[in-house]
Amino acid sequence: MIDFSYEQLKQRITELEQELQLYKNFVKELPFPVEFTDHSLGMKLKKKRGKIAPTIHSLSTSRETGTYLQLDINLDSDLPFEKIETFLAPILDFVPHHIVFVDGNGIITLCNLQAANDMGVNRDSVIGKHIRDLVKLPDELIVTLKSIEMNEPIYNQEVLDRYYGIINTRMIRNEDGSIKRVISMFQSLNLMKETEKLAVAGRIAAGIAHEIRNPLTTVRGYLQFLKSDLPDRIVSLIDQLLIPELDRANSIITDFLNIAKPADIKMxxxxxxxxxxxxxxxxxxxxxxxxxxxxxxxxxxxxxxxxxxxxxxxxxxxxxxxxxxxxxxxxxxxxxxxxxxxxxxxxxxxxxxxxxxxxxxxxxxxxxxxxxxxxxxxxxxxxxxxxxxxxxxxxxxxxxxxxxxxxxxxxxxxxxxxxx
The missing domain is CATH 3.30.565.10 (Histidine kinase-like ATPase, C-terminal domain)
Structure with a gap:
């Protein structure tokens, strides 16, 4: 048995009361509804939306054991949107398109890695700056600002400036209807354009390989064969001009085929x-x-x-x-x-x-x-x-x-x- 003096007991009671008050204050500050059930104590704590203080109820007899916690979080109203952006940023870095969030004034609040890399900027350095500082275009050419001015989203608009592609914007609004964020996603079509170019090049290369390379090889072989029966002047012409030019033509075909169908890469x-x-x-x-x-x-x-x-x-x-x-x-x-x-x-x-x-x-x-x-x-x-x-x-x-x-x-x- 442990003996406590009156002063020690009084101090311990004060500490427990402070701890209890701390828990109460914590639950009051939670910005979202919460429900916590403890079957071992036979009690349930419940805080409703819009209420500061929670309510505590006794449970009827139950065969269940353990504890149960349920949160009801509304992302629009219960959490600052900046926290949501912080959570989304590393996820959006995996998206191979440009994704930029701006507020109602065009100030950047989120910029994914693809957009930062393609624009040649440090991602962290553009947060808090105007979107014109990122895209380096006049305001009248920036589709995101146009969306803010029109106060409505833009769907699948083709961009024909130096950033060739398709852009979409979507709105996130405050409770009063004002713009909280404009989300812009830009899909570059430059790679698709280059792919189409190379596909055409590939088809041309296949034709070149069959229609030109074989005759070149045949001609080169016969020139080598005939050299022994020709005068020195002709042999010199063959060695210094004709065969090198045939080899050069064959080298061009090889390079072109490498573009259309490159050799395997050994990583x-x-x-x-x-x-x-x-x-x-x-x-x-x-x-x-x-x-x-x-x-x-x-x-x-x-x-x-x-x-x-x-x-x-x-x-x-x-x-x-x-x-x-x-x-x-x-x-x-x-x-x-x-x-x-x-x-x-x-x-x-x-x-x-x-x-x-x-x-x-x-x-x-x-x-x-x-x-x-x-x-x-x-x-x-x-x-x-x-x-x-x-x-x-x-x-x-x-x-x-x-x-x-x-x-x-x-x-x-x-x-x-x-x-x-």
């Missing part, structure tokens, strides 16, 4: 900074010495903790294509090429920049098109094939250019963080 987990610094760096440094090009690297140290899933040989082909394009466009004796990496919104951003003469604005929108080339001997397949390789790595490839140089932006997804 492996690589540390992207190590790949850029060592394997790519070793290859480009030797090429740079031959062409008087200085290579610089600026790599984000945070990426040492992450892996990227990629085919090393195919990535090397991409960067070698970019390097050779830069060298062929060089007009000065020397050239600087910089390669940088950055961790951004759970993706790896790689920039390949040169200080060459740049790409004219009139043709920059076509440089990834198959067979588009400004070179006299170019096939116009290098950049098209390079972007196809990046897309097969679930990434994206874009370009920006001015008279000060050209930058290619490559984004690849991170597959996991490395254990330290």
């Amino acid at each position: 492996e987990k690589i540390q992207i900074n190590q790949f850029i610094q060592e394997e790519l760096g070793m290859l480009l440094q030797s090429e740079g010495l031959l062409h008087n090009v200085e290579i610089r690297f600026n790599l984000d140290e945070r990426l040492t903790d992450y892996d990227v899933e990629a085919d090393k040989n195919q990535l090397l082909q991409v960067f070698l294509n970019l390097f050779r394009n830069a060298v062929e466009a060089k007009v000065k004796k020397t050239m600087n090429v910089s390669i940088s990496s950055k961790l951004h919104n759970n993706i790896v951003q790689i920039q390949f920049c040169d200080d060459g003469p740049g790409i004219p604005p009139t043709i920059i929108d076509h440089i990834f098109d198959p067979f588009f080339s400004t070179k006299e001997t170019g096939t116009g397949l290098g950049l098209s094939l390079s972007r196809k390789i990046i897309e097969l790595h679930k990434g994206t490839m874009k370009v920006q250019s001015s008279e000060c140089g050209t930058c290619f932006f490559i984004e690849l997804p991170i597959v996991k963080a490395r254990l330290s």
Whole structure:
């Protein structure tokens, strides 16, 4: 038996009363109805919507045991909408379309990862800013603001500016009918357009493979066979002109087939900074010495903790294509090429920049098109094939250019963080 003094007993009673009051205050502050049944105590607590204090009832005799809790939460009225947005944000990051929430003034309250990545911004930095700061368009061209102005949703409107696709908006309203949020979902059709282009290219490539490649092989074989019976002057023409041109034509067909039906990719987990610094760096440094090009690297140290899933040989082909394009466009004796990496919104951003003469604005929108080339001997397949390789790595490839140089932006997804 434990003896308590009067003062100790009084203190303990005070503590229990305070604890009981704490529980009562907690239940009063709950913004939603709650019902709690405790069969072992034979009691039920119930708080109704609109009531501050709960009611407590005794239970009739019951064979049930244990406890039972029931919540009746109304997302519109019982929780701040900001809490709902916080909950939804990581879920909406898995959606491959642009999803943006704005309030009645056009201020962004939620922006999913796809929208932030495609716009080239940090997702957290645009929260609290006007939607024009995200899409970089005049207000009169922003469909979301049009929806606010009309005070009604917009269904399946086609967007024909630089963001080609379909946009839908929906309204969430306050109790007085005013706009709480406008939810915009934009589905880009650029990828679909590129897919259709490549499908056409594939059909053309299949025809080219059967109708041209076989005759080329036959002609080349007969030229080799006939050389022994021909004068040296003709043999020299065959070796220096005819056979190289046949091989070049065959190479063009091979590249085009690779665009339409690329070779299988052998994925492996690589540390992207190590790949850029060592394997790519070793290859480009030797090429740079031959062409008087200085290579610089600026790599984000945070990426040492992450892996990227990629085919090393195919990535090397991409960067070698970019390097050779830069060298062929060089007009000065020397050239600087910089390669940088950055961790951004759970993706790896790689920039390949040169200080060459740049790409004219009139043709920059076509440089990834198959067979588009400004070179006299170019096939116009290098950049098209390079972007196809990046897309097969679930990434994206874009370009920006001015008279000060050209930058290619490559984004690849991170597959996991490395254990330290």
